[in-house]
Amino acid sequence: MKNKLTDLNNHLFAQLERLGDESLDGEKLEQEINRSKAIAGVADRVIHNASLVLKAQQAFHQGESQAHPMLSQDQK
Numbered sequence: 663m664k665n666k667l668t669d670l671n672n673h674l675f676a677q678l679e680r681l682g683d684e685s686l687d688g689e690k691l692e693q694e695i696n697r698s699k700a701i702a703g704v705a706d707r708v709i710h711n712a713s714l715v716l717k718a719q720q721a722f723h724q725g726e727s728q729a730h731p732m733l734s735q736d737q738k
Contacts, residue, residue: 667708667709667712670705670708670709673701673705674701674702674705677694677697677698677701680694680697680698681694681695681698
C-alpha cells in the first residue's frame with residue numbers, strides 16, 4: 663500500500679461531502695456520522711505518525727540524534 667497524505671486529504675473531503683448530503687436522514691445519516699468518527703480517528707493517528715516521523719528526521723538532520731534502524735529508508 664502506498665498511500666500519501668494527499669490521499670488522506672481526499673478521503674476526508676469526500677467524507678465531508680457525504681455528510682453534507684441533505685437527502686440523508688435517520689439511520690443512513692447515523693451511519694455516515696459513525697463512519698466520519700471512525701475516519702477522523704484513523705486520520706488523527708496517521709497525521710500524528712507523520713508528524714513524529716518528520717520530527718525524527720529533522721532531529722537527525724540537525725545532528726541531535728544518531729540514525730536509528732527504524733528510521734532507515736532502506737527497510738521494507
